[in-house]
Amino acid sequence: MIKRKYLLIFPEETVEKPITYNLIHDYNLMINILKASVTPGKEGRLVIEVQGDKKALANAKLYLKEIGVNIKPVIEGIRWLKERCVHCTACVPGCPSQCFVVDRKTMVISFEKEKCIVCKHCLSACAYGAIKILENNAG
Amino acid sequence: MRTIEEINKKIKSGKAVVVTAEEISSIVKKKGIKKTLQEVDVVTTGTFSPMCSSGILLNFPQPKPKIKTGGGTVYLNKVPAYSGLAAADVYLGASALPEDDPRNTVYPGAFKYGGGHVIEDLVNGKDIKLSVFSYSTRCYPRKEYSCSVNLKSLNNAILLNPRNSYQNYNVAVNLSDKVIYTYMGVLLPKLGSANYATAGMLSPLMNDPYYKTIGIGTRIFLGGGVGYVVWHGTQHQPNTSRTERGIPRGPAGTLALMGDLKQMSSYFLRGVSLRGYGVSLAVGIGIPIPLLNEEILSYTLVTNKDILMPVIDYSEAYPNGKDEVLAETTYAELQSGHIKILGKAMPTCTLSSYARAKEVANTLKSWITQGKFTLTQPAVTIDRLNNDD
Numbered sequence: 001m002i003k004r005k006y007l008l009i010f011p012e013e014t015v016e017k018p019i020t021y022n023l024i025h026d027y028n029l030m031i032n033i034l035k036a037s038v039t040p041g042k043e044g045r046l047v048i049e050v051q052g053d054k055k056a057l058a059n060a061k062l063y064l065k066e067i068g069v070n071i072k073p074v075i076e077g078i079r080w081l082k083e084r085c086v087h088c089t090a091c092v093p094g095c096p097s098q099c100f101v102v103d104r105k106t107m108v109i110s111f112e113k114e115k116c117i118v119c120k121h122c123l124s125a126c127a128y129g130a131i132k133i134l135e136n137n138a139g
Numbered sequence: 140m141r142t143i144e145e146i147n148k149k150i151k152s153g154k155a156v157v158v159t160a161e162e163i164s165s166i167v168k169k170k171g172i173k174k175t176l177q178e179v180d181v182v183t184t185g186t187f188s189p190m191c192s193s194g195i196l197l198n199f200p201q202p203k204p205k206i207k208t209g210g211g212t213v214y215l216n217k218v219p220a221y222s223g224l225a226a227a228d229v230y231l232g233a234s235a236l237p238e239d240d241p242r243n244t245v246y247p248g249a250f251k252y253g254g255g256h257v258i259e260d261l262v263n264g265k266d267i268k269l270s271v272f273s274y275s276t277r278c279y280p281r282k283e284y285s286c287s288v289n290l291k292s293l294n295n296a297i298l299l300n301p302r303n304s305y306q307n308y309n310v311a312v313n314l315s316d317k318v319i320y321t322y323m324g325v326l327l328p329k330l331g332s333a334n335y336a337t338a339g340m341l342s343p344l345m346n347d348p349y350y351k352t353i354g355i356g357t358r359i360f361l362g363g364g365v366g367y368v369v370w371h372g373t374q375h376q377p378n379t380s381r382t383e384r385g386i387p388r389g390p391a392g393t394l395a396l397m398g399d400l401k402q403m404s405s406y407f408l409r410g411v412s413l414r415g416y417g418v419s420l421a422v423g424i425g426i427p428i429p430l431l432n433e434e435i436l437s438y439t440l441v442t443n444k445d446i447l448m449p450v451i452d453y454s455e456a457y458p459n460g461k462d463e464v465l466a467e468t469t470y471a472e473l474q475s476g477h478i479k480i481l482g483k484a485m486p487t488c489t490l491s492s493y494a495r496a497k498e499v500a501n502t503l504k505s506w507i508t509q510g511k512f513t514l515t516q517p518a519v520t521i522d523r524l525n526n527d528d
Binding site: 086087088089090091092093094102104106107108121124125127128129 | 187189247320324325327331332334409411412413414419421474475476485486487488489490491492493494495497
């Protein structure tokens, strides 16, 4: 069993195909949709977390490539610029996956990247320019 | 009883005992007030937060032929500065925005660059484009001038902040069902978050709540350099309701500050972009409190539990100027990460940095301990500023 995060970019002609259904049904993968922007007639973007058998995942990726879906691993959608962070805590409440953890004794923040689902809330909450987004990977 | 001269003698001989506003309480708990007063000379405070009423006073070298700025318009990196002063004097406010910034046209605006960022760039030694458009006179014939300036090439660069270091502040919440974007940060709907400010027990005016030691000419830590208190700030309201130990139960005292920008550092002076609101400047301020007597020492023993803050709805009450306090909470509760009001628990956050405020207080402490920074006797303390005697 492995768990991976991907950004799927699919051209407008594949938007109407039930890709997520096929991944679950044909490859027995557990799919968690983290973010989706799908409009008929336009390029679609989907950030998913996939969990399943290693071989099945490899086959699923082949299937996606065949139908023209561009797959990018989400390595770091959100970057926390430690040297620009002033440890104010403005990013903390709106984060749905609680990536920003405050040591309540020192009031110093740390960022737990693996929890991030690239919702971008922190981007609008941070006033100090300490959050950067890598658009390529984040969709 | 102790005088500032006595403290300065000890500072110069490297014998002054200095502790931060966080450390003093536990020392008094251990040793008692009398012994602590004998041993400790100075308590240092600190705060770090966006303070919109900040700006810089600049004077640039005149070109040949000369140009008159007064009556014209002046821009620094496209951010407009106030020029209704003598030729070559300009004032750039932290909240100023370039004319072509889209503001909130597409809501909420990002406000990526403005006055606060120009100030940060200057402090970082970056080149800034200065543009002047004016009219011709016999003594100042030039109509247009543009050049590159930086902190070194400017004749003067002075931080001049009309309202800083608020003594206590509101806690902002949102009763509406939509996210709102304010100067207190992003407020989540239906009491989804509580956004507070200040550095609590470390805040300068929390440790001298009646302004008995702080006054005109008090030398302070300002933006990483040395500055001075020049007056009380605008909107200074000393006559607010207070707790038994003198802590105001809402926004009260403020300070006007000044200092040489050329000494400052962007670690303690940062441009900020508040989504949907605008730009500002985060300022680090530290004020030394001389422990002149028992009364002054007793004020510095304030803890985060003693600081009551009013919770205000920023969706309705605040914008419409209604004095409705939903509840009171303490700084200690806010700092724990959650508070409960009107029966609902919610996460808390702040745009002020307690961690950096602590660094300010510790830096000032080390300056004094090392004999690099001595205390001043204010010409007039803030409590006596508007008295006739």
